[in-house]
Amino acid sequence: HWHKKLLNCEFTLPVTIKIKDFLKSVILFTVIMETIGAILFFIAFYNNGMPVGEAIWNSIFHSVSAFCTAGFSLFNSGFTGYVNDGFVNFIIAFLAIAGSLGFIVVTDLVLWIKDRSHQLSFTSRIIFIGFAFLLSFGFVFMYFFEPTITVLDGCARLYAAFFQTMSAMTTVGFNTVDYGSYSIPIILVTIFLMYVGASPSGTAGGIKITTLSAVFTIMKSRLRGSKEITFLGRKIPFERLYIATSSFIFYTSLIFIFTLALTFTDDFSLEKSLFEVSSALGTVGLSMGITGDLSSIGKMLLIMIMFIGRLGVLTFGLAIWSKSLQKEQPRHMEDDIAV
Structure with missing residues (x-):
């Protein structure tokens, strides 16, 4: 009983999803994503001149690390040497976002792909809207106001701004620029993104987008004098x-x-x-x-x-x-x- 209660508390799953089915799906999804990530990493590292054996080991390690948003790297300088490599930036972002968005969103997307009449759940819509807003918010600040990024040329500036925002939001912890030289405003923006994190039932840390949305909705409803707490036209249960x-x-x-x-x-x-x-x-x-x-x-x-x-x-x-x-x-x- 307490094991189930702890898991429900940790993942805050909708009542329609059973813990047993959830755990099976998580294992399957994790193996598939990390396998795809390892293959893509191998292609990237091998094309950059890394020996086959070294490329295989680095690919597996960084695929697991990126999907689990662990942030561990086998490179002394992290991924700063790949700031201008769009393919490596894409692989890490793909794995980190897939892991941090979580099982609820992935399940909804799979059902929608299979059947276009399927309606995305209320939770998934909140996560998508919140994730897109915060990612755009962080990207704009990084791209236009962070001196260590604005000095970069062309695609490197674009990649760096997106990657640092994505890394803080998904809590993957990789970096392609030095955080030690960040300006105060961007440090605060990064702290806020790390504080929020991404999705419940995912690999990211933070308070989660759904929690921030719920707290914001409570504040908005109280200021308007509304007795019901609603978001996107839907009433949020008091338990949540x-x-x-x-x-x-x-x-x-x-x-x-x-x-x-x-x-x-x-x-x-x-x-x-x-x-x-x-x-x-x-x-x-x-x-x-x-x-x-x-x-x-x-x-x-x-x-x-x-x-x-x-x-x-x-x-x-x-x-x-x-x-x-x-x-x-x-x-x-x-x-x-x-x-």
Whole structure:
């Protein structure tokens, strides 16, 4: 019972999808995507002059890393040497977006391809709209306002702006330019993209697009004085709103607490400390170059926040308070409060 409850909490699946079927589909989809990615990577690396044996190993490793949005690379400088290679940029983006959009969206797309009369689910539409908006938002800022990208010529500038935005949103953690030299405004934009992440039931971290949409919808409805919480003409169930607000508050609180702690243990600027914590909680893997210079306590803080981020914020919260949830909750007197 508790295993199912934890999985439902972690993936926040619609009630129409069973956990057993979900896990089977995830395994099948993962194997297919990572196999395709490895083949494409091999073609790219081999065409760039890499020996066959080395190309095979690098292809498998980076395919798994990109799809799982792990961010691990076997190259000392990451993918900075491929900033002008459109094919490699495409492969990583293809795998990272496929993994981060999640099973719900993939299932909807497959059903739509098979039967054009199939209607995309409410969740998928929110994810598509949110993903497209945030990707466009980040791309515009990167392309026009980031000095390390604006100095690039032609397609390299286009690839770099898209890749860095995609990397932060999908939390894949690869980079083709140096984040250590980013300007303050773009650092904040990147932190925001890492904070949001992509889709529930996917490989990305962050609070998720659906959570941000739900919280925004609550705010909009309250300001308009509406009793119902609606988005895209659909009413959002209160149970999902409770989950969204809980996740939003808990996630934001963790970023604040650990950033505050890091400013006590290490003498780095606020934006670098905030970037490091946001990247760790979102399981992104991006850094402004301070990770190796952190104190032992600072590194332990990052280890803790990475563990919480990978476990899942709501899962972590459920693990903490699960005992008290099993006990009968005391009845409280109802009273009013001014807000």
